[in-house]
Amino acid sequence: MNVREDYDLIVVGGGPAGQAACLALQDRLARVAVIDEQSRPGGQILRQPPRAFTVSNWQAGGTYRKLKAQLRAFETLSGVDWLGGRSVLDVRAEGDGWRVLVSDGAQVASLRTRRVLIAAGCYDMTTPLPGWTLPGVMSAGAVQAFVKSQRLTPGRRIALAGSHPLQLLVAEQIIEAGGEVPALAFAQSLQSALVQAARRPMTVLAHAPQLLKVLLGGLRLTASGCRIRFGDRPVEVVGEEQVQALRLASGAQIDCDAVALCFGFLPQSDLVRGMGLNVLQGRFGGWTAVHDPWMRSSRPGVYVAGETTGVKGAEAAGAEGALAGLAIALDEGLITSVEAERRARGPRRRRGRAIRFAELLDAIADPSVFLSQAQPADTILCRCEDVTQGAVDAAVATVETPNAVKLSTRCGMGPCQGRNCEHLLLQRMNSVEKAPQGFRARFPARPVRIGDLTA
């Protein structure tokens, strides 16, 4: 694999946004690298199986057709160094460019680049409830990762609970892969979801085919024996050594050997915050990078695209990636502003459309009905350090900032650096009307073996 020490552009993330940026540049920038934690490009939406697997009908269906075409086009670009299976530990200003530390799991390379595009995607928002740290409880995204790439279901009977319509799709994928879905529970009522849809009739009409697909998927699930419940939130995962059942607010107890929770997503923001880019806080915590109409961030030479700027799906991510690619070409003097404007029209239109749909989805998928329920005080909130919600609440009552809570409780001090608990802490602090910032971003963005750094 080709690795230089000096790049014109490093793209962090090989999903739809990163791919689209490279395609928009059309190999006109000489030294470009795309870094991704997966060994193959695709992102979470098109998480590819390992090369050694032979898979027929991978990710079949119209939803994925355009994305697969873009992925194929990206993979044929000759001027891009694909640096898969690597984690970015740090991006730091150096001179008029950036220094990027990259770990491949055995050594740490230090790369220089003049420009950076952060298109690092998102991750499932952690939603604690009693029993959520039992083996077998996972996020819907994790289940998808197993199904899409490894071609297996992480459990035989997987109960789904959440508020996000994505769980309908995940349920279908589990069943297609040979698993069972004994129950699928939406925390919100069907009525409230429909009311949200009714408030946005134009968006509903414009996206009628997608919505119809969701409905048909739901009907197929029901026909296959999966009961879809509405207005029923998860209250406890039951089990001794591992998951045995999911208990719902209605009192229903679903026997299962795995539980997938699906209440929404947060942008990957460790690099963005470590670099000191301007961010905004999301409604449920999490941070979205601020950008101009060309996806330029608040610091020169740094661009942001896809879920990094707010979670809104693959379509918007692709459009933003294309815009970022055009902006980079424009800022490099490779194209004129007239050409950039002309070529940006399509992506802008697609982005606008996709964002309206994402807003509709956000409204339907609102996790508030679950998040507003108080969990028992002994529920673990920070699972790296086993800090309970009660301990965090006691600290929140006496100190003003998330960093002070971190210092006094250890919440956020573990290997995930707060990716899975910071938003929960911020929610607790908001609830007592304080004005929180987040934890200070610290090196490294991912844990790294000390021997790799000293080699």
Add this chain to the structure above:
Amino acid sequence: MRSVDVLVIGGGLVGCATACRLAGAGASVELIEASYLNAGASGANAGSLHFQIERRFLENGDALADQAAQILSLNRLAIDEWRGLEAELGDSLHVHMRGGLMVAQTPQELALLEAKVARETAGGLPSRLIDGEEARAIAPVLSPSIVAASYLESEGHADPKALTLAFAAEAERQGARLSLGARAVAARRVHDGYEITVETGRTRSSIRASKVLIAAGAWSGRMGELFNLHLPIFPVALLMNVTERAPPLIDQLIQHVGRRLSMKQAYAGNILIGGGWPSRMRLDASGRFDPGQQADLIETSLRGNLAVAVDVAPQVAQLNLIRSWTAVTAVTADQLPLVGEVPQAPGVYVAAGGSAFTLGPTFARLLARQILDEPEDRLRLFSPARFSHLNSFMGMAGA
């Protein structure tokens, strides 16, 4: 307008502990903290209890080393202080005094160790020189490259996240008032002491105090300016690294006599690696060092610090680094802490300038006696009087 006997500026370890001792002795005390308790170096240091002469005193010539040897009498007091702290403040402090080794890898370093142990023996500190084999018998984690070590049984570590808060809670129990988010912005001399203007959010208030203690760590120099004083205390930004939790691997505090390293395994199992590697401090709008901003990590510091750790304890290479942080502490112009009354501003005391986790509780106990006019000369070595020439044309005495 509030009136107190003593106003303490700074909610770190020294401030909270001194407030606790003063209140315990019956003084009326208010402590103001611009941010939150334990926010600075007190909470962000790695919790070493080091009573051997520090490496930093050995690398700048004999004169400084001789002077530093005088700190040993205080170190001996500090050992006793630490042995009693958990009984007084509770076992959440995770005081772990299971020994400390300062290691050497070369003949030159061995010579440094010998000279250091001789100074320590003369100063009454029971450290002893051992060979590499004995060092590895005590701490099997040590590499075969370690040729010798100086060993002191009382060294170790404690939890810096807990200590300041424990003192603060005790201070409050004793009647001290703690005001957080309260910043001193002006000071003037009044006939029976000082009047300090304090900004809390958008509101301003005044506090009259017979005496004032500046215990503001890296900000102490700036606080001194409010009293028309030069306090030769300079902020320095240091790097700290922490690994994932590991099974018991290192029972002692491990330092290096010739290279920058301090390493220990904290109670939760994480290994903390530091030793004085610099980070880059940011500047404020006027171009001065800004201790309030997060300092930038320097890659060569990171790799250098970890390399020494791996060199001394090879197993550490197998552990994951989960976080590196930079924190701002302070050093004085001559490296010795600055503790005591400032001659040019009677009633203004300062306590800052390094080693204040290990020595902080002891500074607090002795300084409280000084502030309350009890006979106390054990802090003489650290008196601001040694920098009197800086304040020859400064101060508030004549106001």
